[in-house]
Amino acid sequence: xxxxxxxxxxxxxxxxxxxxxxxxxxxxxxxxxxxxxxxxxxxxxxxxxxxxxxxxxxxxxxxxxxxxxxxxxxxxxxxxxxxxxxxxxxxxxxxxxxx
Amino acid sequence: xxxxxxxxxxxxxxxxxxxxxxxxxxxxxxxxxxxxxxxxxxxxxxxxxxxxxxxxxxxxxxxxxxxxxxxxxxxxxxxxxxxxxxxxxxxxxxxxxxxxxxxxxxxxxxxxx
Numbered sequence: 001x002x003x004x005x006x007x008x009x010x011x012x013x014x015x016x017x018x019x020x021x022x023x024x025x026x027x028x029x030x031x032x033x034x035x036x037x038x039x040x041x042x043x044x045x046x047x048x049x050x051x052x053x054x055x056x057x058x059x060x061x062x063x064x065x066x067x068x069x070x071x072x073x074x075x076x077x078x079x080x081x082x083x084x085x086x087x088x089x090x091x092x093x094x095x096x097x098x099x
Numbered sequence: 100x101x102x103x104x105x106x107x108x109x110x111x112x113x114x115x116x117x118x119x120x121x122x123x124x125x126x127x128x129x130x131x132x133x134x135x136x137x138x139x140x141x142x143x144x145x146x147x148x149x150x151x152x153x154x155x156x157x158x159x160x161x162x163x164x165x166x167x168x169x170x171x172x173x174x175x176x177x178x179x180x181x182x183x184x185x186x187x188x189x190x191x192x193x194x195x196x197x198x199x200x201x202x203x204x205x206x207x208x209x210x211x212x
Contacts, residue, residue, distance in 0.1 A: 005151065005155065005156070006156050008151075009151060009155060009156045012147050012148050012150065012151075013148060015143070015144065015147055015148075016144035016145070016147055016148040017144075019142055019143065019144045020142070020144075023137055023138070023140070023142070026134070026137045027134040027135075027137040027138055028134070029134070030132060030133075030134030030136065030137055031132070031133055031134035032131050032132045032133070032134075033131060033133060055143060055147070058147055060150065063151065063152070063155075076150065
């Protein structure tokens with residue numbers, strides 16, 4: 001298996017585990033009605049989270065090859081694997097177009 | 100003239116306040132940011148953690164479990180065996196990993212002295 005898939009898996013579990021906590025801190029930092037000191041502390045706490053827990057760290061990868069670019073969201077495959085599978089008839093509802 | 104507009108403004112404000120209360124809206128005339136936007140967002144955790152199939156990244160563990168449960172099958176981790184074989188082949192060709200102190204980095208350090 002592609003090592004980058006394993007890395008992404010770890011990122012995903014971390015993001016899911018810390019999401020509620022992060023959103024709570026985010027709410028505090030974005031709330032202008034709270035004192036500036038508290039908001040600043042919340043921002044610092046947010047910055048102190050491990051990098052893995054940031055949602056931007058998650059990358060949709062190809063399930064077959066682990067490729068990170070040109071991945072179709074609906075099929076979770078990169079464009080070449082998508083083509084191969086579609087031509088083999090393994091993707092229901094996908095047809096090569098002719099006109 | 101000025102006095103009347105002032106009164107009208109105040110009354111309009113109370114009117115807005117009342118309508119907001121009646122229709123369950125938030126009365127926020129100065130547009131202060133409350134951060135409620137964050138609370139309104141949907142949690143992405145469930146979607147994010149189900150992108151890969153459940154068994155992804157667990158194959159060695161699953162294989163170990165099965166081979167422990169059924170030792171008579173004599174299962175082998177094919178990918179791992181292949182990897183070890185490849186390493187051996189590389190070593191025979193002299194392309195294996197260098198020993199400690201013989202790598203590129205270490206050579207650079209030696210040259211400087």
